[in-house]
Amino acid sequence: MEAATMAWTAAVVGAGLVYWFVWVMGAAEVKGKRAVDLKMGSITNDKVQDKYTQYWSFFRRPKETATTAASAEKVPAFVDTFYNLVTDIYEWGWGQSFHFSPSLPGHSHRDATRVHEERVADLLGAKPGHRLLDVGCGVGGPMRAIAAHSGSDVVGITINEYQVNRARAHNRKAGLDARCEVVCGNFLSMPFPDASFDGAYSIEATCHAPRLQDVYGEVFRVLKPGGLYVSYEWVTTSLYRGEDPEHVECINGIERGDALPGLRRQDEIASIAKEVGFEVVKEQDLALPPALPWWTRLKMGRIAYWRNSLVVRVLTLLRIAPKGVSEVHEMLYETAQHLTKGGETGIFTPMHMVLLRKPSEEAK
Numbered sequence: 359m360e361a362a363t364m365a366w367t368a369a370v371v372g373a374g375l376v377y378w379f380v381w382v383m384g385a386a387e388v389k390g391k392r393a394v395d396l397k398m399g400s401i402t403n404d405k406v407q408d409k410y411t412q413y414w415s416f417f418r419r420p421k422e423t424a425t426t427a428a429s430a431e432k433v434p435a436f437v438d439t440f441y442n443l444v445t446d447i448y449e450w451g452w453g454q455s456f457h458f459s460p461s462l463p464g465h466s467h468r469d470a471t472r473v474h475e476e477r478v479a480d481l482l483g484a485k486p487g488h489r490l491l492d493v494g495c496g497v498g499g500p501m502r503a504i505a506a507h508s509g510s511d512v513v514g515i516t517i518n519e520y521q522v523n524r525a526r527a528h529n530r531k532a533g534l535d536a537r538c539e540v541v542c543g544n545f546l547s548m549p550f551p552d553a554s555f556d557g558a559y560s561i562e563a564t565c566h567a568p569r570l571q572d573v574y575g576e577v578f579r580v581l582k583p584g585g586l587y588v589s590y591e592w593v594t595t596s597l598y599r600g601e602d603p604e605h606v607e608c609i610n611g612i613e614r615g616d617a618l619p620g621l622r623r624q625d626e627i628a629s630i631a632k633e634v635g636f637e638v639v640k641e642q643d644l645a646l647p648p649a650l651p652w653w654t655r656l657k658m659g660r661i662a663y664w665r666n667s668l669v670v671r672v673l674t675l676l677r678i679a680p681k682g683v684s685e686v687h688e689m690l691y692e693t694a695q696h697l698t699k700g701g702e703t704g705i706f707t708p709m710h711m712v713l714l715r716k717p718s719e720e721a722k
């Protein structure tokens with residue numbers, strides 16, 4: 359073969375490989391975005407590294423962030439930064455629903471996710487004509503599943519503007535924008551009138567609140583009397599031992615890599631709900647048997663994480679992805695190990711479900 363022909367063949371094969379590596383391998387999740395589209399939310403490329411350093415210095419010592427009022431006040435802003443850093447990686451590597459769900463034998467992750475979300479709608483008795491509030495809505499995966507399953511209208515709130523835009527675009531694409539609305543705001547002080555929702559739910563979101571009373575109090579205020587609220591809470595279980603260094607490291611690792619100002623104990627949730635005025639209708643850890651492990655999806659992804667890490671490094675090198683993405687990806691990889699350990703040891707659950715009711719006027 360002539361040298362020129364060989365060079366051309368090598369160039370074509372090389373280009374094909376780059377295409378395959380970036381576009382095909384990069385599309386980690388079926389519905390996720392492509393690796394080449396990884397941005398860092400509304401942070402400009404030159405600020406990614408700084409923002410990551412700021413995030414890390416704030417959440418490095420999770421317990422301290424919640425204990426002083428001054429630093430607790432800063433939590434929403436750092437949570438916003440966190441979601442600028444991770445939203446695209448989550449969508450790319452996990453999908454449009456930012457939560458866990460028990461595995462369902464013979465079913466895909468997508469089915470398991472949907473079933474876990476539809477359970478919320480069923481617990482609320484949601485139906486057409488109802489107006490529901492999604493507290494901490496992410497890019498709206500649950501909102502669309504719940505609106506489609508129940509026929510209700512849903513209003514979601516998230517602190518992160520980048521997520522608002524993503525969620526609105528997904529709603530339009532799904533043809534659900536007439537029934538799903540997204541608002542940018544703080545769930546610790548919501549921009550909604552009193553008694554304006556028939557029902558409310560939060561999926562793995564209120565763990566970002568320094569004081570659960572504050573977000574539960576707000577949900578109580580905006581619910582109509584008699585209205586129901588379902589929450590899936592991230593908590594430590596009764597198996598957690600504060601004197602065991604391995605337990606402490608595992609929980610700290612979860613808090614650091616997930617922007618949490620200190621995980622609460624499972625047995626605190628119902629009493630906080632009662633403190634703000636709710637009646638506790640039902641409480642159940644949805645991770646307990648017969649439910650199958652929620653963390654198997656994280657474990658099974660090891661090869662995919664290695665591949666993703668390589669993709670992210672190459673894209674950073676080629677300056678397609680901003681500097682700092684690799685560090686963020688590494689942080690997520692580490693937190694995935696801690697989450698898996700938390701699940702396997704049973705000291706942590708991301709799905710402690712509480713069903714709460716705001717008493718009706720007559721009951722007062």
Ligand SMILES: C=C(CC[C@@H](C)[C@H]1CC[C@H]2C3=CC[C@H]4[C@H](C)[C@@H](O)CC[C@]4(C)[C@H]3CC[C@]12C)C(C)C
Nearest residue numbers: 447448451452456457562616663666687690691694
């Ligand atoms: C409720 C919260 C988020 C829960 C989960 C959706 C995310 C927790 C950890 C995330 C991930 C960890 C590893 C990433 C992997 C290294 C990467 O290659 C692809 C994305 C991950 C799988 C990523 C996806 C989302 C999580 C599972 C918190 C924040 C309260």
Ligand SMILES: C[S@@+](CC[C@H](N)C(=O)[O-])C[C@H]1O[C@@H](n2cnc3c(N)ncnc32)[C@H](O)[C@@H]1O
Nearest residue numbers: 455456457494495496516517544545561563566
């Ligand atoms: C892990 S994500 C879960 C998103 C969604 N519930 C889901 O399951 O896909 C947590 C969400 O809570 C939101 N959040 C955290 N703190 C918030 C606050 N103070 N006000 C409003 N939203 C907040 C984040 O912006 C994010 O959308």
